[in-house]
Amino acid sequence: MNEPSNTPAPKKLTPKERKFVERYALHLNGARAAREAGYSEATAKETAYENLTKPHIKEALAPLLEARQMPVEEGISRLTDWARADMSPFVTEDGALDLTSEEARANLHLIKKITQGPRGISIELHDAKDAVVKILEAQGKINPAGAIPPVTVNIIRPAKDGL
Numbered sequence: 001m002n003e004p005s006n007t008p009a010p011k012k013l014t015p016k017e018r019k020f021v022e023r024y025a026l027h028l029n030g031a032r033a034a035r036e037a038g039y040s041e042a043t044a045k046e047t048a049y050e051n052l053t054k055p056h057i058k059e060a061l062a063p064l065l066e067a068r069q070m071p072v073e074e075g076i077s078r079l080t081d082w083a084r085a086d087m088s089p090f091v092t093e094d095g096a097l098d099l100t101s102e103e104a105r106a107n108l109h110l111i112k113k114i115t116q117g118p119r120g121i122s123i124e125l126h127d128a129k130d131a132v133v134k135i136l137e138a139q140g141k142i143n144p145a146g147a148i149p150p151v152t153v154n155i156i157r158p159a160k161d162g163l
């Protein structure tokens with residue numbers, strides 16, 4: 001015999017809530033997602049806060065946010081690429097900057113910033129030292145900046161006479 005469940009059916013999202021969920025999952029900015037979903041500009045922050053506390057919205061967001069997460073291995077791989085990067089894929093043999101070669105296009109993820117200045121285009125790679133530090137922190141080989149290292153305290157009690 002099937003007994004009726006006491007668990008209420010999951011609440012359906014309204015069209016605005018569905019749009020809010022989609023937009024929030026895209027850029028993780030609640031107020032912006034509220035505005036883009038058609039909520040009032042004046043109350044976007046409050047609406048976002050309220051929406052993000054509603055169980056049915058949290059339930060709808062969970063799989064979308066899970067899909068966005070970067071596996072640790074991918075993060076370490078990207079940091080490793082940044083730590084080992086150099087300018088060679090972007091510079092020709094005569095020293096000119098070339099971002100169109102096959103090798104340059106394959107390595108564009110190494111570039112942090114491209115700037116057009118009075119003397120031409122310049123590129124900046126991600127900070128290799130910072131990438132190395134982040135890798136070592138993730139591996140537990142060094143403490144994160146500002147972390148307090150563990151302290152061991154040994155308490156030595158004086159021996160009692162006769163013992």
